[in-house]
Amino acid sequence: MVDRAVETPGSAPSLHSRIVADVEGRILSGDWPPGHRIPYEHELTGEYGCSRMTVSKALAQLARAGLIERRRKAGSFVARPRSQSALLEIRDVAAEVASLGLPYAFAMLGREKRRATRADRGRLGVKAGAPVLSVICRHDAGPRPFCHEDRVISLTTIPGAAEEAFEAVAPGPWLLAQAPWSSAEHRIRAGAADRATAEALRVGEGAPCLVVERRTWTAGEPVTHVKFTYPANAHELVARFTPSQGEHSGSA
Amino acid sequence: MVDRAVETPGSAPSLHSRIVADVEGRILSGDWPPGHRIPYEHELTGEYGCSRMTVSKALAQLARAGLIERRRKAGSFVARPRSQSALLEIRDVAAEVASLGLPYAFAMLGREKRRATRADRGRLGVKAGAPVLSVICRHDAGPRPFCHEDRVISLTTIPGAAEEAFEAVAPGPWLLAQAPWSSAEHRIRAGAADRATAEALRVGEGAPCLVVERRTWTAGEPVTHVKFTYPANAHELVARFTPSQGEHSGSA
DNA sequence: CAGTGGTCTAGACCACGTA
DNA sequence: ACGTGGTCTAGACCACTGT
Numbered sequence: 001m002v003d004r005a006v007e008t009p010g011s012a013p014s015l016h017s018r019i020v021a022d023v024e025g026r027i028l029s030g031d032w033p034p035g036h037r038i039p040y041e042h043e044l045t046g047e048y049g050c051s052r053m054t055v056s057k058a059l060a061q062l063a064r065a066g067l068i069e070r071r072r073k074a075g076s077f078v079a080r081p082r083s084q085s086a087l088l089e090i091r092d093v094a095a096e097v098a099s100l101g102l103p104y105a106f107a108m109l110g111r112e113k114r115r116a117t118r119a120d121r122g123r124l125g126v127k128a129g130a131p132v133l134s135v136i137c138r139h140d141a142g143p144r145p146f147c148h149e150d151r152v153i154s155l156t157t158i159p160g161a162a163e164e165a166f167e168a169v170a171p172g173p174w175l176l177a178q179a180p181w182s183s184a185e186h187r188i189r190a191g192a193a194d195r196a197t198a199e200a201l202r203v204g205e206g207a208p209c210l211v212v213e214r215r216t217w218t219a220g221e222p223v224t225h226v227k228f229t230y231p232a233n234a235h236e237l238v239a240r241f242t243p244s245q246g247e248h249s250g251s252a
Numbered sequence: 253m254v255d256r257a258v259e260t261p262g263s264a265p266s267l268h269s270r271i272v273a274d275v276e277g278r279i280l281s282g283d284w285p286p287g288h289r290i291p292y293e294h295e296l297t298g299e300y301g302c303s304r305m306t307v308s309k310a311l312a313q314l315a316r317a318g319l320i321e322r323r324r325k326a327g328s329f330v331a332r333p334r335s336q337s338a339l340l341e342i343r344d345v346a347a348e349v350a351s352l353g354l355p356y357a358f359a360m361l362g363r364e365k366r367r368a369t370r371a372d373r374g375r376l377g378v379k380a381g382a383p384v385l386s387v388i389c390r391h392d393a394g395p396r397p398f399c400h401e402d403r404v405i406s407l408t409t410i411p412g413a414a415e416e417a418f419e420a421v422a423p424g425p426w427l428l429a430q431a432p433w434s435s436a437e438h439r440i441r442a443g444a445a446d447r448a449t450a451e452a453l454r455v456g457e458g459a460p461c462l463v464v465e466r467r468t469w470t471a472g473e474p475v476t477h478v479k480f481t482y483p484a485n486a487h488e489l490v491a492r493f494t495p496s497q498g499e500h501s502g503s504a
Numbered sequence: 505c506a507g508t509g510g511t512c513t514a515g516a517c518c519a520c521g522t523a
Numbered sequence: 524a525c526g527t528g529g530t531c532t533a534g535a536c537c538a539c540t541g542t
Contacts, residue, residue, distance in 0.1 A: 014510075014511060014512090015511080015512075016511080016512090040526090040527075040528090041527080041528070042527090050512075050513085051512065051513045051514060051515090052513095052514085052515095053512070053513070053514085053515095053531095054511085054512060054513085056528075056529080056530090057511095057512095059528090060528095060529085070527090070528060070529090071520095071521075071522095071527080071528080072519075072520045072521055072522090072526085072527050072528050072529080073520070073521045073522050073523090073525080073526060073527045073528080074521075074522070074526095074527070074528095075527070075528085076527095076528085186489075187488055187489070188440060188462075188488065188489040189462055189484065189485070189487065189488040189489070190442040190443075190460045190461055190462035190463075190482070190484040191442075191460055191484050191485070192460045192484065206460075207460075208442045208443055208444045208458075208459075208460035208461065208484070209442055209460065210440075210441055210442035210462075211442075230442070232441065232442040232443050232444065232460070233441070233443070235441065236439055236440065236441040237438075237439070237440040237441070266529075266530060266531090267530080267531075268530080268531090292507090292508075292509090293508080293509070294508090302531075302532085303531065303532045303533060303534090304532095304533085304534095305512095305531070305532070305533085305534095306530085306531060306532085308509075308510080308511090309530095309531095311509090312509095312510085322508090322509060322510090323508080323509080323539095323540080323541090324507085324508050324509050324510085324538075324539045324540055324541090325506085325507055325508045325509080325539070325540040325541050325542090326507095326508070326509095326540075326541070327507095327508070327509085328508095328509085
């Protein structure tokens with residue numbers, strides 16, 4: 001399967017896709033927080049030296065994707081993560097818990113810096129011996145374990161992670177602030193909790209769980225592979241869409 | 253002639269969205285099968301009496317959604333359901349099995365016409381007492397059960413279903429041929445197999461399963477609610493996307 | 505080589521919401 | 524009323540690709 005998402009450096013990216021990438025980068029990096037007003041179309045027209053049609057095409061694409069909201073007379077704004085948004089899921093696990101009205105907490109269960117094992121290479125797609133950081137933690141919703149997180153980070157792509165203890169901030173939000181992801185792959189399946197995961201989640205070994213695996217890349221370089229394990233009935237993925245319009249998916 | 257897919261009365265649909273809806277309707281109804289060449293841009297320009305820009309915008313949107321593929325010099329074609337396509341999932345369970353290289357079969361386990369129970373109303377969103385058809389069947393991949401299907405169809409929206417025995421064709425493909433869906437909602441979660449489902453799938457009661465629930469509407473009217481139950485490790489949902497480009501999701 | 509889609513322009517009119 | 528986005532036009536040039 002060819003990855004059509006990657007922008008080949010040598011190619012000639014279209015102008016409107018460059019505008020999309022620029023705005024997207026500012027949003028995902030947190031440079032433009034939710035609610036921030038994006039420059040007006042005519043301002044971007046001046047910045048990029050192009051016609052209004054080209055700017056409009058780019059912003060319309062971002063609006064379809066749910067990254068921005070557009071209001072006549074008012075302007076365009078970075079969208080606030082809504083209950084059902086493709087971004088919510090990747091922005092923050094904490095937000096999932098918050099949307100349940102429960103207090104959020106997370107606990108580190110393990111942290112190890114190592115050279116990539118065979119398993120790490122399969123998960124991340126890095127070369128043999130490349131430095132990686134393994135992080136295992138648990139997210140809690142109130143008094144109950146909500147989600148088990150088993151993550152590997154490529155220290156080649158994100159060297160700064162080696163000095164981060166992830167005591168104040170969870171790995172997910174921290175990574176997002178470091179490197180906006182440019183493409184992602186999700187794998188969703190059901191599975192039985194293994195011993196370690198069952199213990200962390202305080203469920204029986206072999207209990208049904210929803211497993212969400214996510215790999216992200218930035219500019220074609222692997223960033224992280226993470227495996228979230230949710231106890232059954234504690235989590236549900238929801239997606240609504242029409243065939244040819246934008247798709248929204250989230251969690252509830 | 254099949255009815256147009258979506259035509260919200262009262263609203264003022266833009267011209268390019270009307271083109272999108274037209275082409276989408278022909279594809280989802282099967283009128284234009286996979287591989288069918290859709291009219292050239294300049295032909296649609298003539299049909300709709302608009303500029304090429306407007307047609308191009310509509311077709312570009314359909315291409316992003318994965319409904320069509322565009323090739324220079326050759327033209328635009330209805331996309332064949334590929335291994336990873338948002339459409340594959342809704343087009344056919346049989347295609348999932350076929351993509352595994354296994355022979356497909358399905359068996360009816362139950363069929364009942366009734367007035368909507370309280371549970372049916374919740375699943376379908378129909379009024380009390382509305383006629384519905386309940387269908388339970390199993391999809392097999394070679395010698396092994398692949399998926400359990402528990403479906404309710406609104407006979408108000410699809411009256412023809414009352415006379416269909418679903419002996420030759422499974423309910424999914426049959427419904428798709430009757431009424432192209434205009435919107436859908438998916439809920440994905442992990443769960444433990446109940447007694448009846450475990451028996452049908454030949455797994456232990458309480459075994460981990462991936463449960464996919466789907467509701468579809470056509471022109472705002474509820475069509476069907478279906479609950480697919482896959483034994484764990486037999487099925488996996490995959491989704492790849494970039495924030496602002498089209499999203500593809502499917503099953504593997 | 506010819507024809508298709510991909511992209512872009514420099515205008516235009518309209519709907520709508522804020523002021 | 525004004526300024527924004529939403530949409531559309533009638534061209535144009537280019538890249539790619541199938542014949």
